[in-house]
Amino acid sequence: MDRPHSRNYFKKAKALMPGGVNSPVRAFKAVGDDPIVVTRAKGNRLYDADGNSYIDYCMSWGPMILGHGNIKVLNALRKAIRGGTSFGTLCPNEIKLAELILDTYPSIELVRMVSSGTEATMSAVRAARAFTKRDKIVKFEGGYHGHSDQFLIKAGSGLTTLGTPSSPGVPEAFAATTLTLPYNAIPAAQKLITGKYKEIAAIIVEPVAGNIGVVLPENGFLEALRELTGKHGIVLIFDEVITGFRISLSGAQGFMDIKPDMTTLGKIIGGGLPVGAYGGRKDIMQLISPEGPVYQAGTLSGNPIAMAAGIATIKEIESKPLFYKDLEKKTDHLVYGLKDAARLAGLGITINSIASMFTPFFTDKPVRDLESAMTSDTKKYARFFHFMFEKGVYLPPSQFEAHFVSMAHTAHDIDRTIKYAYEAFKKL
Ligand SMILES: *Cc1c(COP(=O)(O)O)cnc(C)c1O
Numbered sequence: 026m027d028r029p030h031s032r033n034y035f036k037k038a039k040a041l042m043p044g045g046v047n048s049p050v051r052a053f054k055a056v057g058d059d060p061i062v063v064t065r066a067k068g069n070r071l072y073d074a075d076g077n078s079y080i081d082y083c084m085s086w087g088p089m090i091l092g093h094g095n096i097k098v099l100n101a102l103r104k105a106i107r108g109g110t111s112f113g114t115l116c117p118n119e120i121k122l123a124e125l126i127l128d129t130y131p132s133i134e135l136v137r138m139v140s141s142g143t144e145a146t147m148s149a150v151r152a153a154r155a156f157t158k159r160d161k162i163v164k165f166e167g168g169y170h171g172h173s174d175q176f177l178i179k180a181g182s183g184l185t186t187l188g189t190p191s192s193p194g195v196p197e198a199f200a201a202t203t204l205t206l207p208y209n210a211i212p213a214a215q216k217l218i219t220g221k222y223k224e225i226a227a228i229i230v231e232p233v234a235g236n237i238g239v240v241l242p243e244n245g246f247l248e249a250l251r252e253l254t255g256k257h258g259i260v261l262i263f264d265e266v267i268t269g270f271r272i273s274l275s276g277a278q279g280f281m282d283i284k285p286d287m288t289t290l291g292k293i294i295g296g297g298l299p300v301g302a303y304g305g306r307k308d309i310m311q312l313i314s315p316e317g318p319v320y321q322a323g324t325l326s327g328n329p330i331a332m333a334a335g336i337a338t339i340k341e342i343e344s345k346p347l348f349y350k351d352l353e354k355k356t357d358h359l360v361y362g363l364k365d366a367a368r369l370a371g372l373g374i375t376i377n378s379i380a381s382m383f384t385p386f387f388t389d390k391p392v393r394d395l396e397s398a399m400t401s402d403t404k405k406y407a408r409f410f411h412f413m414f415e416k417g418v419y420l421p422p423s424q425f426e427a428h429f430v431s432m433a434h435t436a437h438d439i440d441r442t443i444k445y446a447y448e449a450f451k452k453l
Pocket residue numbers: 140141142143144146169170171172231235236264265266267291292301
């Protein structure tokens with residue numbers, strides 16, 4: 026597809042912003058070529074600056090579960106905007122969204138709104154540290170919890186080795202407070218936690234990993250974390266920034282029936298506007314300022330417009346009893362179609378999926394953690410991405426991301442996607 030206007034925009038952007046973007050993966054570095062420059066989106070479609078349209082499976086990286094420009098959300102936004110855009114005071118919309126969250130997440134007894142997932146996770150960890158009076162945290166290799174210093178720690182070679190910063194600018198002293206474990210590794214978790222629990226404030230985990238591509242928790246993994254943390258007075262944080270309102274109305278925790286101590290939310294709860302939230306047990310959340318001494322604040326936290334988009338999104342989901350069933354059906358249609366297409370094309374791939382998120386990994390091995398995800402052939406993914414892009418299908422521009430299906434994806438679009446994927450798989 027010709028994209029002269031997009032290329033011009035990107036050229037301009039590069040002179041103004043690092044790498045020409047405001048969030049790294051958008052730059053297409055993992056797949057090559059200039060990035061997409063989008064001027065409009067509606068339903069399941071993105072429209073670029075050159076007027077090309079794409080069926081979107083990135084969906085703004087997760088928030089757009091209803092599709093782009095959902096009419097209910099837009100109407101709620103119009104109504105909210107007429108009342109002004111920011112008050113810097115308590116407003117009714119904050120209370121409404123908090124009520125919707127507390128009603129659907131029984132583990133959340135008090136909630137605090139913030140403006141991004143990054144803020145939610147860093148604040149949850151601060152609360153956990155204050156509550157336990159311990160400094161260290163445990164995260165899983167390949168787990169993404171936003172970009173605050175303590176989370177930018179890559180896979181350590183040994184389980185108990187001190188974290189090595191994976192980004193320059195993270196002080197070693199910060200990195201040393203983060204211990205890492207492979208995802209799904211129960212014995213390793215038992216060993217680390219039993220040995221070091223007196224130093225560990227929190228374990229933070231994506232209950233379905235979504236940032237090394239989609240990786241499911243194996244039987245007993247989250248249960249083991251729940252048991253270990255409970256036994257040793259460690260705060261268990263489920264980072265449900267992707268999975269909240271995605272896996273089910275009550276997130277992965279409702280779907281899997283496990284109660285974490287703290288939960289972080291983002292993406293869908295903002296309905297496409299910048300919103301995050303963290304919450305959990307009352308005895309922990311009561312430590313947050315001004316009720317308690319743990320400081321955390323935000324000029325635009327609980328913004329009435331952002332809250333309105335989140336409320337409209339959740340209400341629309343709640344108004345449809347079969348919402349998650351229908352969405353899963355669409356996703357299964359696509360995932361089974363892709364699996365069949367790969368088999369017919371003689372290509373060994375592994376597709377992980379749950380609810381309305383999935384990732385095709387270009388490897389014939391099962392993908393259950395960072396190490397196995399890394400066996401996928403990222404060059405093949407890049408070629409697949411570009412083939413689909415040329416056909417008008419926009420996939421996440423990196424192998425290690427979740428693909429999302431929304432209510433706005435039609436059977437017709439999904440069939441077309443499968444057809445193009447089959448053509449692509451034959452060429453790979
Ligand atoms: C996206 C994401 C975050 C960070 O959210 P931002 O709004 O981008 O700061 C945190 N945790 C998980 C699991 C995410 O997918």
